[in-house]
Amino acid sequence: MFRSILSGDMPRSAVLSILLAVIFACLALAPFLFPGVRSIDTAARICVFIALVASYDLLLGYGGIVSFAHTMFFGIGAYGVALALTHMGRGFDAIIVGSVAGAVVAALLALLIGLFSLRVRAIFFAMITLAVASAVAVLASQLSGLTGGEDGLTFKLPRELGPAFKFGTEMFGGELFGVKLNGKLLAYYLVFAGALVLFLLLLRIVNSPFGRVLQAIRENDFRAEAIGYRVVYYRVAATCLSAAAAALAGSLYAIWLRYVGPDTTLSMELMIDILLMVVIGGMGTMYGAVIGATLFVLAQNYLQNLMGAASGLVEGIPVLPQLLSADRWLLWLGVLFILSVYFFPTGIVGRLRSGR
Structure with missing residues (x-):
């Protein structure tokens, strides 16, 4: 059964299987295992970024296509839901229309970029996608009448997805294991x-x-072309599928945040974060998206607090409190990334599978 659900792609490592099972269980039961606004927000972000990083790995890890426009597709999906809920009202029909429209627009834009750019060498394609993504980010900031500009868009979700909506009051009294329903x-x-x-x-x-x-x-595009595969068509198809999946992940992100802005969905910093997650988890392995996104989001949210606690423990020891200061959490995040690349050149998943 599990083999069928996982499309025959088993973890092929006992340690990896345990890690994936623990992550799945923690995310599935997050509201009950980790009560609190920050914990649930972290879990939701991990879910969204797993889908986003997996969609980028389809492009980079499996297709060997380097693109810097993935956050653009992510933002298109997010803005699609935001605009639909703003203009159509707070209904589930608006969420569906916005999500589908965002995915279609992202796929069509990816088709245009792919048809005109994928015939050139990889580095030139990467530069073209970077230019297009930058242009879209500038447009989103300047078209304030449509996108809200730098301030972004705040919108209302259907009542059933708001904290004021209660359910299970008759059966569970409105709470289950101490969690409000x-x-x-x-x-x-x-x-x-x-x-x-x-x-x-x-x-x-x-x-x-x-x-x-x-x-x-x-692995070898010339050989694939020689045996009859239309390389450009396959690359364009992969780009479109990846873009549509990224847009749908953006729709989920907008639903969770109830806000969309250039900084949250279209920034270059977000694109770098996606690249880091892919490399940490392991390129060309979908399970790498799960491991990479989970570790990176947890580090982003909790490393600063852990360093603050560590700094307090070594108080009185020369230099160490300054090195472990919570203000230097980005420095240590970079160090952790360098160490992960050094010790896991094929990513964590690649290392675990080869260690088997």
């Missing part, structure tokens, strides 16, 4: 289910004949 809980599980479905779909794609051809093109 409200719309915020439903919103979390909507994000969790959406990210899970996206991840499993991407896993199915990379383990299909299409995914095998992509890997062949990544």
Whole structure:
């Protein structure tokens, strides 16, 4: 059964299997295991970034295509939901229309970029995507009448996804294991289910004949072309699928935040974060997206607090309190990244599988 759900792509490592099972259980039961606003927000972000990083790994890890426009597609999906909820009202029909429209627009834009750019060498394609993504980010900042400009858009979700909505009052008294049964809980599980479905779909794609051809093109595009595969068509198709998946992940992010702005969905810093997650987890392994996104988001949210606690413990020892100061958490995050690349050159998943 699990083999079928995972499209035959088993972890192939006992340690990796345990890690994936623990992450899945923690995310599935996050509201009950880790009560608190910050914990649930962290879990929701992990879910969204797992789907986003997996969609980028389809492009980079399996197709060998370097693109800097992935946050653009992510932002298109987020703005699609925001605009639909703003102009159509706070209904589930607006969420569906916004999500589908965002995915379609992202796929069409990826098609245009791919058809005109994927015939050139990788570095030139990367530069073209960077230029297009930068232009879209500038447009989102300047078209304040449509996108809210630098301030972004704040919108209302359907009442059923808001904290004021209560359910289970008759059966459970409005609480289950000390957790309030409200719309915020439903919103979390909507994000969790959406990210899970996206991840499993991407896993199915990379383990299909299409995914095998992509890997062949990544290894040797001249040989793939020689045996009859239209390399450009496969690369364009991969770019469109990756863009649509990223847009759907952006829709989930907008639903969770109830806000969309250039800094949250279109920034270059976010693109760098996605690259780091792919490298840490392992390129060309969908499970790398799970490990990389989980570790990176946890580090972003809790490393500063851990360093503050560590700094207090070594108080009185020369130099160490300054080195472990919470203000230097970005420095240590960079050090951790360098160490992970040095000790895990194929990513954590690649190392675990080879260690088997």
